[in-house]
Amino acid sequence: MTEPTKTLCPYCGVGCGLEVLPPALPGKAVNRDKEGYPIWQVRGDRAHPSSQGMVCVKGATVAESLHKDRLLHPMLRDSLDEPFRRVSWDEALQRIVDRIQTVRFTQGADAICMYGSGQFNTEDYYIAQKLLKGCLGTNNFDANSRLCMSSAVSGYIQSLGSDGPPCCYEDLDLTDCAFLIGTNTAECHPIIFNRLRKHHKKHSQVRLIVVDPRRTETAQAADLHLAIRPGTDIDLLNGIAHLLVRWGDIHPEFIEECTTGFASLMEVVPHYSPEIVADRCGISVEDLETAARWWGESQRVLSLWSMGLNQSSEGTAKTRSLINLHLLTGQIGKPGAGPFSLTGQPNAMGGREAGGLSHLLPGYRFVNNPEHRAEVEQFWGLEPGQIAAQPGYSAWEMITALERGEVGLFWIAATNPVVSMPDLVRTKAALRRSPFTVYQDAYYPTETSAYAHVLLPAAQWSEAPGVVTNSERRVTLCNQFRTPPGEARPDWVIFAEVGRRLGFRKQFAFNAVGEVFDEFVQLTRDRPCDMSGLSHDRLQREGPLQWPCPETETPVPPQATGLNRWLRWLLHRNEEQQQPAKRLYTDLRFNTPDGRARFQGYHSRGVAEPPDPDFPFVLTTGRLYGHWHTQTRTGRIPKTRQMHPEPFIEIHPRDAEKLGIEQNKPVNVRSRRGSACFKAKVTTAIAPGTVFVPMHWGTLWAENAEANALTHPEACPDSKQPELKACAVQLVLADVKQAETAKVEERSGKLETASL
Numbered sequence: 001m002t003e004p005t006k007t008l009c010p011y012c013g014v015g016c017g018l019e020v021l022p023p024a025l026p027g028k029a030v031n032r033d034k035e036g037y038p039i040w041q042v043r044g045d046r047a048h049p050s051s052q053g054m055v056c057v058k059g060a061t062v063a064e065s066l067h068k069d070r071l072l073h074p075m076l077r078d079s080l081d082e083p084f085r086r087v088s089w090d091e092a093l094q095r096i097v098d099r100i101q102t103v104r105f106t107q108g109a110d111a112i113c114m115y116g117s118g119q120f121n122t123e124d125y126y127i128a129q130k131l132l133k134g135c136l137g138t139n140n141f142d143a144n145s146r147l148c149m150s151s152a153v154s155g156y157i158q159s160l161g162s163d164g165p166p167c168c169y170e171d172l173d174l175t176d177c178a179f180l181i182g183t184n185t186a187e188c189h190p191i192i193f194n195r196l197r198k199h200h201k202k203h204s205q206v207r208l209i210v211v212d213p214r215r216t217e218t219a220q221a222a223d224l225h226l227a228i229r230p231g232t233d234i235d236l237l238n239g240i241a242h243l244l245v246r247w248g249d250i251h252p253e254f255i256e257e258c259t260t261g262f263a264s265l266m267e268v269v270p271h272y273s274p275e276i277v278a279d280r281c282g283i284s285v286e287d288l289e290t291a292a293r294w295w296g297e298s299q300r301v302l303s304l305w306s307m308g309l310n311q312s313s314e315g316t317a318k319t320r321s322l323i324n325l326h327l328l329t330g331q332i333g334k335p336g337a338g339p340f341s342l343t344g345q346p347n348a349m350g351g352r353e354a355g356g357l358s359h360l361l362p363g364y365r366f367v368n369n370p371e372h373r374a375e376v377e378q379f380w381g382l383e384p385g386q387i388a389a390q391p392g393y394s395a396w397e398m399i400t401a402l403e404r405g406e407v408g409l410f411w412i413a414a415t416n417p418v419v420s421m422p423d424l425v426r427t428k429a430a431l432r433r434s435p436f437t438v439y440q441d442a443y444y445p446t447e448t449s450a451y452a453h454v455l456l457p458a459a460q461w462s463e464a465p466g467v468v469t470n471s472e473r474r475v476t477l478c479n480q481f482r483t484p485p486g487e488a489r490p491d492w493v494i495f496a497e498v499g500r501r502l503g504f505r506k507q508f509a510f511n512a513v514g515e516v517f518d519e520f521v522q523l524t525r526d527r528p529c530d531m532s533g534l535s536h537d538r539l540q541r542e543g544p545l546q547w548p549c550p551e552t553e554t555p556v557p558p559q560a561t562g563l564n565r566w567l568r569w570l571l572h573r574n575e576e577q578q579q580p581a582k583r584l585y586t587d588l589r590f591n592t593p594d595g596r597a598r599f600q601g602y603h604s605r606g607v608a609e610p611p612d613p614d615f616p617f618v619l620t621t622g623r624l625y626g627h628w629h630t631q632t633r634t635g636r637i638p639k640t641r642q643m644h645p646e647p648f649i650e651i652h653p654r655d656a657e658k659l660g661i662e663q664n665k666p667v668n669v670r671s672r673r674g675s676a677c678f679k680a681k682v683t684t685a686i687a688p689g690t691v692f693v694p695m696h697w698g699t700l701w702a703e704n705a706e707a708n709a710l711t712h713p714e715a716c717p718d719s720k721q722p723e724l725k726a727c728a729v730q731l732v733l734a735d736v737k738q739a740e741t742a743k744v745e746e747r748s749g750k751l752e753t754a755s756l
């Protein structure tokens with residue numbers, strides 16, 4: 001009998017376990033796609049604790065894209081106007097190494113930037129950090145996770161003392177009240193939503209509150225849908241805090257023993273009376289009171305959020321305002337409760353652990369902490385002071401550095417910024433200015449490949465083993481089951497080879513990916529994300545495991561005194577002894593120096609670009625069930641493409657009527673930065689004054705339909721995460737002439753791609 005290969009779905013951060021079987025099984029017909037190509041067979045892995053055999057359409061069809069439009073060989077050209085020519089790996093790598101050396105010695109190491117991806121395995125992330133931050137001495141490594149969940153990272157760090165979602169998926173089965181804000185979980189994290197929905201349906205007393213300006217599929221399942229105006233999340237959260245305090249539905253002992261900063265919150269909440277909040281948010285006082293009452297009377301409140309809170313110019317303030325509610329009511333560190341961020345990318349969590357953002361170092365360390373730098377320098381065998389003390393460029397700061405001509409080498413890997421970055425007109429112009437861009441990806445073409453000087457073929461999911469961490473801190477070893485096509489190589493292998501060619505032979509003397517992981521986990525020892533007890537062998541043997549997973553797992557009693565902490569700790573000790581990593585903070589001791597979580601009150605500032613008479617609508621962007629990000633995979637899979645064949649704009653009937661917009665008619669959408677044209681979807685699912693566009697379409701998949709041609713890069717000052725969820729736009733009914741102009745412009749863009 002053929003044994004299936006165990007792996008993990010490479011799409012979203014839910015991290016569903018998959019079992020994969022070859023296209024041809026003994027005695028069975030060969031499994032083929034519609035074009036007749038043999039396809040590996042994918043099914044949910046019932047033994048995977050995170051997903052228990054469930055899988056959504058993206059996971060089920062992922063193998064259908066593996067053979068399509070692959071980049072097979074390294075390619076090179078001297079300018080963007082020239083065609084690529086095929087070169088050997090040796091020539092491509094030597095060109096990169098020579099360029100790195102030239103840039104280092106003429107402009108300095110900070111003129112080198114790498115923009116990576118939550119699609120990386122942890123080992124890829126780790127080796128990239130060692131190369132950039134360690135050996136080259138620049139912190140200019142950032143990842144597309146910056147656009148996805150960096151506000152959750154900063155919120156956790158500032159409120160709880162450390163990154164790391166404290167909850168686990170079992171909490172979905174145990175909660176009394178699920179509070180979903182800024183997350184269309186039903187479409188974007190479907191397997192989590194299925195589990196929560198099952199629990200909700202089975203237990204009539206369980207409440208489901210959904211906060212979203214749109215009536216999404218998630219909102220349709222809610223007991224209470226709060227369709228707030230975009231940018232009023234903090235008003236709502238402060239309004240709930242106001243009522244909880246007014247009604248005495250708070251946990252004074254928890255606040256007293258386990259937190260600091262309560263006064264800061266209390267300076268803010270008196271300003272958020274129900275009447276003021278209801279008016280600002282565009283909801284009724286009754287609905288606001290219902291949400292606060294359900295929160296206050298529930299034994300176990302679980303909040304879930306994703307990009308709706310994170311992608312904001314006040315993203316950290318939003319996540320902290322949500323965490324404030326948990327601290328106010330003691331809803332953390334116990335089953336069925338806590339603040340639970342959902343990650344978008346499959347290994348955004350692993351990226352955080354490996355230091356894969358420009359302010360981080362491996363093991364939840366920070367580049368601006370001298371002790372952290374010294375620990376890592378010593379471990380990597382580098383000179384003291386080799387790691388730069390300042391955070392590197394964030395994703396958008398790399399674009400502005402390109403604009404200023406300060407980047408001598410830009411290396412993009414496993415991501416497609418020419419669709420996913422904000423303000424695409426500016427992004428593309430900046431990339432055109434880049435004197436030397438390396439693009440490392442599995443697929444060709446993508447929208448970004450048109451801006452590269454060097455193309456490096458990368459092995460993707462299924463073609464290289466490696467480790468991935470999902471949203472509940474569960475670490476899975478993804479096994480290889482195919483040979484990389486052509487000359488494709490794993491990302492970490494490419495980075496390590498460049499490191500060796502630069503003279504860092506000792507630092508990159510790895511023979512196998514398991515050795516890379518073994519080295520990485522040593523850097524997590526005694527850190528909050530301790531994985532020193534994990535190895536490829538153990539994960540293979542025992543299956544997926546959650547962190548913290550230290551080498552010796554001895555339960556540690558609470559260090560702070562206080563009757564409540566002891567009682568709670570004793571109560572949960574047995575369970576936690578068996579599964580010590582299931583939930584964080586069960587001892588009610590947080591990762592701050594004094595062990596207390598921190599309140600911080602914030603006033604709402606609203607969206608960075610509010611609507612005005614010239615641009616009277618708020619555009620919000622989002623994702624659809626069948627597509628993933630910029631469609632590099634899902635656009636190449638017939639089933640998912642057919643589910644969502646074309647982009648659209650959701651508009652309320654009242655607004656549509658005012659502007660003479662009819663169902664399915666093209667609408668020109670303009671912001672201060674760019675324009676696009678979408679078919680109108682007239683629906684009451686969106687509130688008047690707000691419009692919605694999915695972000696999945698770049699120029700490869702549709703004409704003039706890029707959501708991010710409209711968005712702006714204003715970002716949260718703490719997390720540097722851009723506000724992709726809200727910008728001001730105007731709508732104009734597209735006339736034939738405009739549509740033709742758009743097509744001509746678009747065609748020239750396509751020709752640029754085709755000339756490759």
Ligand code: SF4
Nearest residue numbers: 009011012016056059
């Ligand atoms: S829910 Fe996410 S991880 Fe699970 S199968 Fe779907 S896309 Fe993959």
